[in-house]
Amino acid sequence: MTDINAAPEQPPVPQMQVLAQFTRDFSFENPRAPNSLRMDSRPEVDLGVEMSAKGRPDGLFEVDIKLTVKASTPDGPMFAIELVYGGLFQLGNIPEQMIEPTLLVECPRYLFPFARRIVADATADGGFTPPFYLEPIDFGALYVAQKGNIQSQQTIGQA
Template sequence: MAENGNGNGAGAAPQQPQQPQQGQQPPQVKMQVVSQYVRDLSFENALAQRGGQASGVQPEIKVQVGLDARKRETEHEYEVVTKFTVTSNNKADGKAVFLLELEYVGVFKIEGVPEQQMHPFLLIECPRMLFPFVRRIVSDVTRDGGYVPLNLDNVDFMALYRQELARQAALKKGAEGGNGETKPA
């Protein structure tokens, strides 16, 4: 699996949580998929363009995943974008077999999620709900392109989220610590 994309979800302004009164239950989390759609889809069959055939090719598959989220104008609605880039190269000669790029979007109505938990909720739980649809699209497109259908492995969106947080923290630390001082190991 690959890298967590460059989407940071910074546009996702969370709602203010409702504070429960003493003795009351915290608000129930409500999530509804309002809509979902393919924003962009591209499949480049490089092997076919060169006049090659899929038989005898030993594909090496690389998958990159990017995530982004933003608040919509409608109250409690958020847009979550999952970006998948799937590249396949022939193991024997390293030449491109195919390139698939997919942006799949879900619009969610979310209520009852505390403000400090909204960002991870949008970039972990929402993509998790969209993933089966992404998997199906990738499988159908690769099959229709003349290859064995590619069934993507499950994506650990929590691990991707944590990797992105660590990457951002390292960038921030690098920007702050760029004064030439060395730290003991």
């Protein structure tokens, strides 16, 4: 006989746990200091963003965000920053098809504010006032664009 008062079994709740965060690589260059600190015009900023993730034998995942920021004016370069900021993540109850988007969208979304702060602190410590603050990044849109590029390259390669 079935118990009609028994609650239906709930699916397991997806979990993402951050076990560690770290700076893997960092470089700050201010080649024209102190002349670069005097800004007569708004600098042109070139920003590069890359995300990567890899599984480990212990079942955990390493996720990195690589930020490359170059600022220049017509007079020359102001500063250059390269930062690889990473995290160690444990995933649980995540459907197989959602693991990649979780690693390349949700994990970088979590790490970004900490990487943004490192960039701002480096520019402030380098003498720039105000410090350079990165605008928020839409990691979901980057992921979709990256998947689209991979698919179009595969299509071209098959032609």
